[in-house]
Amino acid sequence: MSIKRADEQKAEAYTRALLEAARQQGRANADLVQWQHAKKFSPEVLETLTAMQAENDSGLIDQVAKKYQELLDNEDTTVSVTVTTAVPMDEALRGKVRAQSEKMLNAPVYLVERVDPSILGGVVIEARGKRMDASVRAQLSLIRKTLSSAFIGGEEQ
Template identity: 35%
Template sequence: MANIVSERYALSLYEVAKDAKKDELFLSELTAVCEIFAQNPDFLKVLSTPSIALEEKQTVLKNVFAERMEPFLLNFLMLITEKNRIGLVSDMCEAYKEMYYLENGIAEVCAVTAQPMSEALTEKLRQKMCKVTGKKVVLKTAVDPTLLGGIVVKVDNKQFDTSLRTRLSEMAQQLSNTIA
């Protein structure tokens, strides 16, 4: 959950993007920026380091992103760098995404399985979740072999766990309660 500072910056960015009818584009580009920072944590450290002059940081941002993103979004990155808030960019991105999803009737669903799901099964699950939530669904999948089988689905703050690991654990707990 993003903090209040991140939410305010994200809200300001979202309002500008929405007015310009570029809210989806900004989400895509901001997400890409956050992925770059996640893959290159030293890059974010450079932008956060107080001993490096602001002009140098802004030059680096321009060199890396000027040709890759909307000018307003680049200016936003330079502003949050100037205000020493660049370290919160991931939280800002998350808050922006939440606003975009809420306003556009989108639900993010995460499905974790023991084995990778086929394309057909993934699409079937996405369609089922669209019916359950009544929203468009962005389905993210992950693999966790420790589940043994079944599926764990997370929607909003709810989790539906039908994994074999959980069922075996529940059975073991019932047996130990029965025997004890």
């Protein structure tokens, strides 16, 4: 099956699921209008909406929009720093990460904490479009890459 045909099938499956759910709720036309505007959403907005939906926090959308406008109007200089760890951070680690981030960014920070066991350990920090990956998974990947390149074209002893 060609990729184009597979994409067409996926699109139809999504469409049918969306339409069926909208019909059950009596809002097929309203959902169509929303869907036509959805392509304008940034990936960050879509990710935030998905996270809010997963946490059953959709009722906070108006509050988030209002707070967003307030922060934008006040030109808040606080930098959002996303910190991913394999297990939840304790207060001591949270304080160290916050202090180090504020020092590096020369600005107050707001920590967004994520837990992702697949990083195995260590920390991944993202801020201002940059990413610092000090995870065990990244270190193992670098070791694997280094070892494999050492043996390519060379003789094993």
